[in-house]
Amino acid sequence: MAHPELVGGAAGELSESTVQSLLAASATAIGFEVDMAKYAALFRWRAAHLPGYRDLYEEFAERANGAAQHRGDATFAAAPADRRQAVLADVFGTALSPRSRLERVVAGTFQRHRLRLRDRTVGEALWLFARTDALVQLGYDGWPGAARGLEAYTQALPRHLERRR
């Protein structure tokens, strides 16, 4: 992934509460009902194998929980959906969703660590979503990487030949 590089930090196992924070953030950013198991596997594997990720994930969880508590929730994962979005805005700043190229440049220049935090957590979850569940949302019956069999692909999908709007 071409994001700001991570430096240092030993790879290692994630605590369950950190995983739950990451999944809550991912679900909030994705905004569609999806099975979160593969996202949990993504975070656990990257923490366990890639230097710097575990520390970054734990920092994210700590910041998100702190911001959630500031807003009156016990933890970020326990916060209702509408407040999670606000918490993520607190944690990531404009890096969460820059509305313009200028905001992206500002985030990249003055909020580099926040940008890194965003890209390496929900940014990567969204990339996994794009390669998997997003295809199903678009009307596909599966995604590359999953065993799709040798019959279904020869049949029409419900939205096949639907006119472009």
Add this chain to the structure above:
Amino acid sequence: MTAPSVAIVGSGIVGTTIAYLLTRRGHTVEIFEKGAPYEYPPARAFENQVFHLHEEPAWPQAAGDVHGLTQSGSYSADVNLERAIVEGGSASIWEALTLRLMPRDFQTRSACGYGVDWPLTYEELEPYYCRAEALLGVSGTDADNPSAPPRSQSHPLPPFELAYDDRVLADRLRPNGVVLHTTPQARTRHSYDGRPACVNLGSCTRCPIGARYSPHHHLARVVESGYGTLRTGVSVRRLVRHRDGRVGALVYQENGALREEEQSARIFVIAGGAVESARLLLLSADTRMRDGLGHSGGHVGQHLMFHHTWYGSLEYDSALYPGRIGGWTAQCQQFCDPPTRGRHGGLKVEFTSQPWLFRLQAPPVPLHSGQAAIDLLRPQVYTRLVGLMGESAPAPSKYVTLSEQRDRFGDPFAHVHYDATDFDHETYRFGREVFDRLAAGTGAVQRTLADAAHYASGHHHLGTCRMGTNEADSVTDRYCLVHGVPNLYVVGGANFASASSVNPTLTMVALAIRAADTLAERLQ
């Protein structure tokens, strides 16, 4: 080390085929591979790629001072990156399309007025094509392809049927006189020869279950037979001849070692790809062949041909949902041997099914929400990628020679020079006409095609040790034996006298089987 009957340079699909067939008959072989071992099947790398977004290199790269070349001319891609120097070679990571050349591909001089004829015909090679298809486990049919060359046996496995979106396009093209048909490929429609059936994971170049053929399937059998050994991480530096003209030994060096060693054998086979095979002949110059083995006619390294490939896309106003099966299902061979051939080369058309997003390591734009990801993907639903695979012809502007730069052992790297010719530009113009016809026939609302200068080689490097009738016109004879060196063979894409517009690997394997038969006879 005990001398094997045959020493083979290169563990790719050609070297492995020869090794496998010889060891089955009880002959001993030793394979020398410059690259590193490859984890096969690459299940771990697949899982990391798909589920952990961790893209590993397609193969373990050798150090730059071992695996390198220099390059000049107008070809814009890095040829060095097109060569998988690794155990199993490029077929460790190939897309496994296994088509036969067209009969007239063997007679471009006499039938079309350009290039040279091969010293063998399609009819002579046809039985070996059948054996190659059986060896690789090719799934396919000619029943839907009126342009398919004649065959004496059906494919060993049934075809991968057209995808639904392929059929939609095929139905639109048929009234326009264009036939879109299935694609023969070396992946298993059913389980075959110990390989499992394909389950459509969609990542054919990194097949985690071995459904797509890889030389590793047979390399393992070579080693298990007890007749074959494989040495990886070993660079063969030159061949040394006896006074009688025969090669007595190859000189090799482990990539991390300080001194070189020799290995003798009765017969030597170079199967290192078109670039490295030519280089090794040139590096083996001696007092009687001062410019290189087999080079008395000046042909070693000459006649280099790429498989010129231009990519385009066709966009439609209704949803096609391409990419539901990995790799390729639909293609068109009816332009491979057109009546106008001679003014330009033939052309094969591929409608690829590869989802482009899956091949990216990172999002092309930052993603801020699930909806943004969906919006990024949506155009893919309406778009088909099209590949135009053009036949190139040999020319003085396309060759391999020795570089001024040297590898870690002090040997010159290969130098590749490649400039497209007027013939190639005419092939592009022909391709453009075909592309426009496909766009109009399928009702595309938008079309985009790379310009003439932006072609890929298909990673198909051909022709540098071409076969012919004598040393005045070629490097090897029709059985891949190097002219003037009675126990040295060069086998593979290097032998091609013409490039064709279809993928070359099945032909390389057919030539390897034919050469293996010859070797086995000699070893009796």
